[in-house]
Amino acid sequence: MSTFTGVGVSPGVGFGAGHVVVHEIPVPPPGARHGGDAEAERARAADALEQVARDLERRGALAGGEGQKVLDAQALMARDPGLAAEVAELVGAGASASRAVYEGFGRYREMLAGAGGYLGARVADLDDVRDRTIAVLDGLPVPGVPDRTAEPYVLVARDLAPADTALLSRDVVAAFVTEEGGPTSHTAIIARAMGVPAVVACPGATAIAAGTPVLVDGASGLVRLSPSEQEVEAARRAAAAREAVLAAGNGLGATADGHPVPLLANIGGPGEVESALEHGAEGVGLYRTEFLFLGREQAPSAQEQEAAYAEVLKAFPGGPVVVRTLDAGADKPLAFLPAKAAEPNPALGVRGSRLFQAHPEMMREQLEALARAAAQASARVQAMAPMVATAEEAARFAAACREAGLPSAGVMVEIPSAALRAADLAAEADFFSVGTNDLAQYAFAADRQLGALTALQDAWQPALLDLVAMAAAGAAGQGKPCGVCGEAAGDPVLACVLVGLGVTSLSMAAASLPAVRAVLARHTREQCTLAAQAARAAVSPAPARAAARSHLPGLAELAL
Incomplete structure (x- = not known):
């Protein structure tokens, strides 16, 4: 080829x-056993795991930024107490250290792979920790x-x-x-x-x-x-x-005929604010707050939360900052808040706003910390709940926000029921933000982390565009805005289609902002609408993309 x-x-x-x-590390042979000193073999396995953890932390410190977060999470895998106990038990039964590590990781691997979603995506990370540990134990070159x-x-x-x-x-x-x-x-x-x-x-x-x-x-x-x-x-x-061409573009997001489309950034914490500002973000359309909670033995204090929120809010004076409340539980478990019962399908379990229903004190503390941070800045703070399926859930969240003193409460549209009954939810919420990644996952029953199902995760799927159009229409009917904060918003061509579907703002990774800004500036709102109609009339992603492009002549100038 x-x-x-x-x-x-x-x-x-x-x-x-x-x-x-x-990355192939030889699999320790089944039945491989140690020489009889189980205690020494346990210590050897523990030392290897700790050596790998320290090396990952060292690499993370050198990398900094996003790389450090990822590697620190891997180091936590190597130091997982449950995994250590599993390995120790296998060694106690006679298995060699390397075979015990292989089998112990294998059991955890099955759990993660079956969980799907965020945890399913960590299988490759777990395999890497396993292989590095076996390489240390067997004296092999580390992958x-x-x-x-x-x-x-x-x-x-x-x-x-x-x-x-x-x-x-x-x-x-x-x-x-x-x-x-x-x-x-x-x-x-x-x-x-x-x-x-x-x-x-x-x-x-x-x-x-x-x-x-x-x-x-x-x-x-x-x-x-x-x-x-x-x-x-x-x-x-x-x-x-x-x-x-992209570098020459600046100013606010808008179509060629002046229709405003605020272009916002998705961020995972204060450390990503600088990049958002450098790329011209008009605000934040998705502030993921789970970075404060995940991988910790204890919940962050209210003061720690307030400081993290205030740092981001102060960076965007007068601009919108949409803060998504904790999106954890099920496939993103919290060590300090174990699940009450095992979930056979965590992606469909107690997560996001559902977790808050089970632990309302956590939501109250987070919303109150956000309200105190908002009082210190001029940014337009908007709180947003993930995993909202019904109008009743939207109403419950809006009431909690009002009680905490927050002026604007919105919901993520990432469950098909929310799009199908968008008008009902819009009657309760102040705004929508469509999460196209999860919306596609649930609409097509396709785990977003599985490469084999990438075609079903394609944001150009006409059925997904239909759901986005439903959400936008439902919001518009109640006089409410509807943005998109999924990966789809960062596709410059698809951004035009989303505007044509009625989406009112777009939030994306900071690096995608210049291209989206440039493409919108070269097309009128009418051209965007025609592109959206053509894409929805197609039956699969590739024809949808081609049909949309035929109505967007400005793409040629940008070589897109």
């Missing part, structure tokens, strides 16, 4: 020799990537562990290509943070022979082997021209 096609998750063009990473070569290379793998990518930089790696993963995988997150082009869910990529020249387009998802010099230069010129 001369070309491969995957999902572009980090824009730009990268070219270099392909380097295929193989990894080359630190440096003469020229930047294209890193190709079945999947990439955070520890592999967090310490890399643009002068080391030209692009990432993986067979697995999706737009929300760690490879995608870290690639975007590094500014490195990346293509995921690219079947057959690991068959690329080592050293083969590879051209990667992180926008289109095209991976081309052994391109000519002319092809490489043409791709680079097109990317450079696009970047120049």
Whole structure:
């Protein structure tokens, strides 16, 4: 094959020799046993796990930013008390340390894979910790990537562990290509943070022979082997021209005929504010507050919460800041708040606003901390609840916000029932924000983290566009705004379609803002509406995308 096609998750063009990473660590043979000193073998396993944890933390400290968060989470996996107890029990039964680690991790792996959602996406991270620990125990080279070569290379793998990518930089790696993963995988997150082009869910990529020249387009998802010099230069010129046009754009988000479309940033904490401001965010459309809660033995204090919220609010004086209340539980468990009962399907379990119904004191404390932070800044604070399915749930959240002194209460539309009965929910809430990632997951019964189901997660699915249109119409009928804060908002072409569907604001990863701003500025609201109608009339994603593009002539100038 001369070309491969995957999902572009980090824009730009990268070219270099392909380097295929193989993570295969030999599986310790079944029945492998230690020499009889169980206590010494337990200590050896514990020491290896701790060594891996420390190495991950060291890498995280060097990486900083998003990479540090990811690697610190992996270190917590290595130090998990339940896993340590599992390994110790297996060693006690006679298994060698490496076999006990393999089997112990295997049991946890099954639990995560069955959970789906956020936890399902952590299976690759768990496998990496397992393999690193076995390598330490058996004296094998630890899996990894080359630190440096003469020229930047294209890193190709079945999947990439955070520890592999967090310490890399643009002068080391030209692009990432993986067979697995999706737009929300760690490879995608870290690639975007590094500014490195990346293509995921690219079947057959690991068959690329080592050293083969590879051209990667992180926008289109095209991976081309052994391109000519002319092809490489043409791709680079097109990317450079696009970047120049994007860099020239500034000001508020709006269509060519002046219809305002506020362009906001999705952030996971105060550390991401600088990037949002650099890329021209008019505010924050999704402030994920779970970063304060996850991976902790105790809940954050009200004072800690207040300080984190205030830091973000003060960065956007006069602008909107939509703060999503804690989206945890089920597939994102809290160590200090264990589930009352096992859930066979956590993605459909007690999570998001449902967790708050079970623990109203947590919601009250979070909303009150947010209200106190709001009193210190001029930002327009809007609280938003995740996983809202009914009008009754929306009303309950709005009442809690009013009681806490917050002026605006909205809900995430990420469950199909919320879109189908949008008018009822809009009567209770002050605004909507559509989470296209989860809305697609639930509408198509397709786990958003499974590469095999990427086609069903395509935001161009006409059925998904129908649900977005329903949500926007329901909100408009009650005189309420409806934004989109899922990955779909960062697709410049799809952004026009969303505006044509009636969406009133778009929130995305900060790096996506310039392209979306530029594309909207080149098309009228009528063109957006025609593009949306054409996309909805199609029967599958590719025809929907092509039909929409036919109504958006300004894309040619941007080489999109």
